Amino acid sequence: MEKSGSSDGRKSGALTNYWLSGLTVGFLGLAIFFVISSNKKSVSQPNIALVDKKFLETTPWRQTYADLVKAKEDLSDYDCYGCHDKAKPPLIRFDSNQKLIIPKEHANIQMAHGAHERNNLCYNCHNEQNLLTLQVRDERNIKFDNIPQLCGSCHGPTYRDWDAGAHGRTSGYWDRSLGNSTRLSCANCHNPHAPHIPTREPAPGPHSLHQDTTHHERAEALH
Amino acid sequence: MISALHNYFVFLKRCGRVALIGDWRYYAWMGALTVVCLFGLNAYAKQLVNGLIITGMSDEVSWGVYIANFTFLVGVAAAAVMMVIPVYIYDNKELHDLVIFGELLAVAAIIMCLAFVTVDLGRPDRFWHLIPGIGQMNFPSSMLSWDVLVLNGYLILNVHICGYLLYSKYQNKSPAKWFYIPFVFLAIAWAVSIHTVTAFLYVGLGGRPFWNASIVGPRFLASAFTAGPAIIILALQIIRKFTTYTVTNKAILTLRSIVQVSMIINVFLLACEVFKEFYSGTTHSASAKYLFIGLHGHYALVPWIWTAITFNLIAMGILVLPVSRSLRWLDVACVLSIVGIWIEKGMGLVIPGFIPTPLGAIVDYAPTLNETLVCLGIWAFGLLCYTIFLRMSVPILQGRLSKLNEGLPEVQSNDSTGKSLI
Amino acid sequence: MNSSPSYTDKASDAAMSRRSFLRGCAAFGGVSALAASLAPLRELGDYTNTEQFLQKYYKELTPSDMTKVIARIEGEVERQYGIRPHVRDLKPMDGVEFVYALNLTRCIGCRKCVHACVKENNQSGSPEIQYIRVLKMPHGSMDVEKGNHNYDDKQVPEKGFFYMPIQCQQCKNPPCVKVCPVNATWQEKDGITVIDYDWCIGCRYCEAACPYWARRFNFTKPDIPKERLNPDMAYLGNRPRKQGVMEKCHFCIQRTRVGKYPACLEVCPVGARKFGNILDPESEISYILREKRVFIQLKEEMGTSPRFFYYFDK
Numbered sequence: 017m018e019k020s021g022s023s024d025g026r027k028s029g030a031l032t033n034y035w036l037s038g039l040t041v042g043f044l045g046l047a048i049f050f051v052i053s054s055n056k057k058s059v060s061q062p063n064i065a066l067v068d069k070k071f072l073e074t075t076p077w078r079q080t081y082a083d084l085v086k087a088k089e090d091l092s093d094y095d096c097y098g099c100h101d102k103a104k105p106p107l108i109r110f111d112s113n114q115k116l117i118i119p120k121e122h123a124n125i126q127m128a129h130g131a132h133e134r135n136n137l138c139y140n141c142h143n144e145q146n147l148l149t150l151q152v153r154d155e156r157n158i159k160f161d162n163i164p165q166l167c168g169s170c171h172g173p174t175y176r177d178w179d180a181g182a183h184g185r186t187s188g189y190w191d192r193s194l195g196n197s198t199r200l201s202c203a204n205c206h207n208p209h210a211p212h213i214p215t216r217e218p219a220p221g222p223h224s225l226h227q228d229t230t231h232h233e234r235a236e237a238l239h
Numbered sequence: 240m241i242s243a244l245h246n247y248f249v250f251l252k253r254c255g256r257v258a259l260i261g262d263w264r265y266y267a268w269m270g271a272l273t274v275v276c277l278f279g280l281n282a283y284a285k286q287l288v289n290g291l292i293i294t295g296m297s298d299e300v301s302w303g304v305y306i307a308n309f310t311f312l313v314g315v316a317a318a319a320v321m322m323v324i325p326v327y328i329y330d331n332k333e334l335h336d337l338v339i340f341g342e343l344l345a346v347a348a349i350i351m352c353l354a355f356v357t358v359d360l361g362r363p364d365r366f367w368h369l370i371p372g373i374g375q376m377n378f379p380s381s382m383l384s385w386d387v388l389v390l391n392g393y394l395i396l397n398v399h400i401c402g403y404l405l406y407s408k409y410q411n412k413s414p415a416k417w418f419y420i421p422f423v424f425l426a427i428a429w430a431v432s433i434h435t436v437t438a439f440l441y442v443g444l445g446g447r448p449f450w451n452a453s454i455v456g457p458r459f460l461a462s463a464f465t466a467g468p469a470i471i472i473l474a475l476q477i478i479r480k481f482t483t484y485t486v487t488n489k490a491i492l493t494l495r496s497i498v499q500v501s502m503i504i505n506v507f508l509l510a511c512e513v514f515k516e517f518y519s520g521t522t523h524s525a526s527a528k529y530l531f532i533g534l535h536g537h538y539a540l541v542p543w544i545w546t547a548i549t550f551n552l553i554a555m556g557i558l559v560l561p562v563s564r565s566l567r568w569l570d571v572a573c574v575l576s577i578v579g580i581w582i583e584k585g586m587g588l589v590i591p592g593f594i595p596t597p598l599g600a601i602v603d604y605a606p607t608l609n610e611t612l613v614c615l616g617i618w619a620f621g622l623l624c625y626t627i628f629l630r631m632s633v634p635i636l637q638g639r640l641s642k643l644n645e646g647l648p649e650v651q652s653n654d655s656t657g658k659s660l661i
Numbered sequence: 662m663n664s665s666p667s668y669t670d671k672a673s674d675a676a677m678s679r680r681s682f683l684r685g686c687a688a689f690g691g692v693s694a695l696a697a698s699l700a701p702l703r704e705l706g707d708y709t710n711t712e713q714f715l716q717k718y719y720k721e722l723t724p725s726d727m728t729k730v731i732a733r734i735e736g737e738v739e740r741q742y743g744i745r746p747h748v749r750d751l752k753p754m755d756g757v758e759f760v761y762a763l764n765l766t767r768c769i770g771c772r773k774c775v776h777a778c779v780k781e782n783n784q785s786g787s788p789e790i791q792y793i794r795v796l797k798m799p800h801g802s803m804d805v806e807k808g809n810h811n812y813d814d815k816q817v818p819e820k821g822f823f824y825m826p827i828q829c830q831q832c833k834n835p836p837c838v839k840v841c842p843v844n845a846t847w848q849e850k851d852g853i854t855v856i857d858y859d860w861c862i863g864c865r866y867c868e869a870a871c872p873y874w875a876r877r878f879n880f881t882k883p884d885i886p887k888e889r890l891n892p893d894m895a896y897l898g899n900r901p902r903k904q905g906v907m908e909k910c911h912f913c914i915q916r917t918r919v920g921k922y923p924a925c926l927e928v929c930p931v932g933a934r935k936f937g938n939i940l941d942p943e944s945e946i947s948y949i950l951r952e953k954r955v956f957i958q959l960k961e962e963m964g965t966s967p968r969f970f971y972y973f974d975k
Contacts, residue, residue, distance in 0.1 A: 043690030047697035054700035181945030185932035191920030215816035219772035225297035290881035361863015361905030383842035446872025599806035
């Protein structure tokens with residue numbers, strides 16, 4: 017009994033020695049593995065391009081005539097009486113469908129003011145007696161640097177919002193005691209002849225940390 | 240005083256010796272665990288340097304397997320101490336020593352919990368900000384601050400109880416009742432509280448309807464009291480196989496009844512949850528849809544949860560039948576319960592809470608290799624700790640490691656049949 | 662036992678010392694493997710230093726402490742980017758409570774606000790951090806689950822949809838503040854919920870708590886392109902963050918606390934964004950909240966009481 021016990025004990029003892037030696041070798045190998053693998057650079061960042069600078073611009077979409085004057089730009093395109101006669105108001109022509117005919121000299125103008133082309137009459141806003149001003153229905157003359165008065169004569173609620181700062185962007189200082197704020201004129205955003213804001217290209221969408229979520233996800237139907 | 244300290248030092252030295260000395264099976268087991276631990280440590284070192292980007296987490300799914308494992312292990316720690324109830328309340332002397340094995344499991348589990356939370360932090364160097372008095376603890380408002388307090392308190396409580404009982408046994412003295420019985424009762428109440436506080440971490444978030452439900456707390460406790468005792472059942476059988484410690488079948492069968500009842504409650508609560516989520520058809524059930532049936536083409540968790548539910552149902556079936564009195568069937572039921580509940584509490588709770596995001600986006604989560612190595616490393620470390628605890632406590636409880644045999648040749652590691660004595 | 666006890670004793674003694682030697686070898690191997698497993702930490706670099714480690718909580722910093730901290734930050738930024746920034750510790754203004762309103766009739770979904778914010782607030786480019794997320798929503802619903810985050814239309818706006826930018830709502834009753842275990846985030850007098858980046862431990866509980874998905878985490882060292890660095894910084898605002906801490910929209914605290922509009926508003930081409938002091942009855946934000954009829958606070962049922970109002974003109 018004891019003999020077999022001690023021989024079992026010896027066998028177990030030898031196994032233990034083998035295991036201990038094996039563990040020593042294993043640990044030292046592991047140490048070498050760790051040191052080598054720590055020399056490799058394992059993590060790389062995704063390469064997300066910087067957004068185009070145009071999406072960081074705060075300049076308004078359009079420059080009004082008044083902006084051009086202030087900036088002392090070339091105003092030769094806007095010299096009405098260089099072509100027109102001061103004594104003769106320009107004639108407006110309509111075709112057989114009552115549609116306005118845009119003269120070829122003003123071909124860059126697209127008339128799209130109002131639904132059903134209700135406002136496609138130049139002299140609703142322009143003053144035929146004095147092309148250098150604009151006119152309102154109550155026969156007030158409006159200068160080109162005071163456009164909101166003209167637009168507001170029809171678009172009352174929008175004008176009141178604009179006046180309070182709620183329509184269109186106000187930039188600069190919210191705390192007027194610390195600095196100035198800048199209001200934009202209607203024509204800084206809206207083309208007076210085709211005021212509907214055109215669509216434009218959006219800036220790129222978000223990138224999730226691990227997944228490529230740039231594929232188009234459709235919004236689900238009501239469920 | 241000095242001699243008391245000296246005696247304690249000798250005790251610790253002998254315990255340490257017992258932990259480092261064993262036969263080839265012991266070295267194989269501990270060696271394998273150490274290797275896994277070191278891989279985990281290496282992976283964590285990489286995470287410290289590179290940041291949590293080398294895990295699978297993102298702003299959309301900002302908690303992953305680390306917190307999932309943490310949640311599961313808090314339940315195990317809580318349940319381990321619930322074994323204490325039959326012993327002290329029903330005055331069951333047979334289970335008396337087993338209480339120590341349960342509490343040692345609780346200590347190992349809490350160590351793992353603390354490790355999992357630490358590896359999840361973005362700035363672990365700022366841990367001191369959590370220390371009340373020195374840092375800024377947002378108590379009582381933040382549930383995480385409660386968690387820090389109760390978990391550390393629980394650890395200290397259990398270390399005290401086990402340490403005191405074992406040291407008294409070692410000194411061959413009878414432990415002073417006032418020095419541990421009140422703490423035992425405190426530990427019972429505390430065990431319930433640690434898991435409730437952890438549940439409240441999730442329940443308190445109104446922005447996550449999947450978690451903001453009153454069933455989460457009870458479900459946590461039910462699943463903890465299933466998985467925890469199941470682990471102890473398996474641990475006791477391992478102790479029986481590898482040491483000469485006598486574990487009676489009565490002990491195992493008492494635990495079986497706890498697992499049985501808890502699993503039934505757990506399955507019932509699951510049914511309640513499923514009904515609530517799917518019957519009324521509100522948009523708040525988006526996360527539940529993602530988990531159980533998939534959402535908008537994303538099905539990643541569906542096979543996992545149904546596997547867990549199948550395992551739990553089979554385990555429940557086995558447990559209610561008398562066939563589970565046979566240890567082999569009981570073991571099957573235990574393993575199925577543990578795996579099923581680990582999946583339920585990990586992937587089945589933490590991940591769906593983040594999908595879809597509060598803004599409706601769906602971004603999937605999958606743990607990376609590095610993340611998995613860290614998890615395995617912490618699990619291995621926990622097992623390492625528990626093995627060492629058992630290796631010290633079994634001979635002490637058997638009286639073979641005692642003050643009486645101090646100075647004699649050290650405890651033999653194997654008996655004449657080759658069976659490990661330690 | 663065998664007949665010659667001394668031989669057996671010597672043999673077993675030899676066996677024991679061989680065993681001890683091997684145990685020592687295995688232990689040595691283990692310790693070397695332990696040390697080697699920490700090899701990646703050589704790259705830790707400027708993760709932290711004693712000064713940063715011991716830095717006090719923001720609310721406990723004395724003015725002279727703050728001066729030292731600011732000098733440290735300015736030095737770090739200069740070393741990393743080659744530009745010396747100007748970092749200020751801006752306090753909230755008296756009699757000011759900020760409110761943001763967003764006109765959903767006007768927003769065209771161009772995402773310029775997202776990118777203006779990134780530049781103004783020194784957010785990481787890669788990996789990408791963006792405080793603002795624009796959702797493309799179908800007409801007829803405010804259910805964000807129906808929103809599309811990744812729309813890549815050639816032209817915006819698309820008919821039948823509206824666009825809803827979402828950022829931190831600076832809630833009156835913020836869940837993120839409630840759950841932070843170390844008080845690293847709190848709400849200031851003027852309504853802005855701020856983060857002390859040097860106090861945050863990166864547990865991400867606030868990120869889980871936010872019902873608006875407004876908070877962002879630095880999963881690695883942020884990568885700010887040098888040419889887009891904004892040197893005009895605030896301690897609680899846009900100074901560069903570190904790996905492992907949270908960040909979010911703070912209403913451009915470096916601008917708004919000196920009276921300016923936030924960057925997202927400045928760049929918005931259609932003026933959909935409105936911001937100001939709600940305690941001032943003359944401000945445009947007061948006008949809007951008085952005059953406009955339909956208001957939506959996102960997820961109002963959460964009880965967060967956001968300071969962000971969405972409204973429609975028509």
